[in-house]
Amino acid sequence: MRTRLIAGNWKMNMDRHSGAVLLNELKGILTPDRIGQSVSVVVCPPFPLLGLAGDILGSTPLSIGAQNMHHEKGGAYTGEISADMLVSFGCRYVIVGHSERRRYFHETDEIVNRKALRALGSGLTPIICIGETLEEREAGSTMDIIERQVSGVLEGFDRAMLDRVILAYEPVWAIGTGKNATPAQAQEVHRFVRDLLDERYSPEAGEGVTILYGGSMKAENAYDLLSEPDIDGGLVGGASLDARQFTGIVDAACRAREHQG
Numbered sequence: 001m002r003t004r005l006i007a008g009n010w011k012m013n014m015d016r017h018s019g020a021v022l023l024n025e026l027k028g029i030l031t032p033d034r035i036g037q038s039v040s041v042v043v044c045p046p047f048p049l050l051g052l053a054g055d056i057l058g059s060t061p062l063s064i065g066a067q068n069m070h071h072e073k074g075g076a077y078t079g080e081i082s083a084d085m086l087v088s089f090g091c092r093y094v095i096v097g098h099s100e101r102r103r104y105f106h107e108t109d110e111i112v113n114r115k116a117l118r119a120l121g122s123g124l125t126p127i128i129c130i131g132e133t134l135e136e137r138e139a140g141s142t143m144d145i146i147e148r149q150v151s152g153v154l155e156g157f158d159r160a161m162l163d164r165v166i167l168a169y170e171p172v173w174a175i176g177t178g179k180n181a182t183p184a185q186a187q188e189v190h191r192f193v194r195d196l197l198d199e200r201y202s203p204e205a206g207e208g209v210t211i212l213y214g215g216s217m218k219a220e221n222a223y224d225l226l227s228e229p230d231i232d233g234g235l236v237g238g239a240s241l242d243a244r245q246f247t248g249i250v251d252a253a254c255r256a257r258e259h260q261g
């Protein structure tokens with residue numbers, strides 16, 4: 001059975017004080033009893049708060065992820081952060097290729113691919129983001145874009161490596177807009193991605209890959225999205241900054257999993 005996972009991407013929000021408050025709230029609410037074994041929960045704070053997150057969440061079932069990393073191993077790259085540094089701060093996951101990185105920092109599929117490879121090499125699980133813009137959707141080219149991104153970001157990945165990544169479908173038009181993809185729209189793309197992987201690797205390869213949905217996911221719409229057969233979890237932005245919203249999404253994921261058996 002695929003891993004069901006809810007990840008909170010705090011983006012460039014929170015500081016030392018507000019971050020500690022939120023982390024302690026999450027620790028208090030998301031107890032082992034509450035989330036059980038069936039759902040993994042990941043918190044991705046900004047880099048300066050990773051140490052704090054490690055201290056607060058260290059002995060809880062919640063894992064820590066970063067929002068980005070550099071693709072080189074180390075060296076003279078002023079201002080950058082390496083995968084090994086993230087590991088040393090207790091990170092298990094790293095988001096790569098978020099649409100905001102692509103848009104504002106000009107990251108290409110090739111760079112995202114190098115980051116994902118480096119993350120795996122350092123023992124991190126990359127959460128690799130893909131997704132079309134509104135113009136691309138309206139032009140009817142969603143599936144072409146998704147196909148191009150999937151083959152670009154997974155260039156050089158063999159089957160064993162595929163099993164160690166998480167994909168996140170985040171339609172750009174749904175991010176931070178309050179306008180989530182409908183469950184049917186998201187399901188269609190998730191199924192398409194699985195079929196692509198089946199085609200590229202082997203007939204059942206896509207069935208084993210965890211694929212998250214991201215884009216205006218909230219406690220109120222999470223259950224319907226997560227009840228779709230190919231949507232394994234969520235990459236949550238705005239709603240991850242509010243303990244009640246975020247834990248509501250985790251609860252919805254637990255209910256969806258129970259329902260699916």
Ligand code: 13P
Nearest residue numbers: 009175176215216237238
């Ligand atoms: P929102 O949940 O704020 O739409 O952001 C989604 C996202 O970009 C998560 O990475």
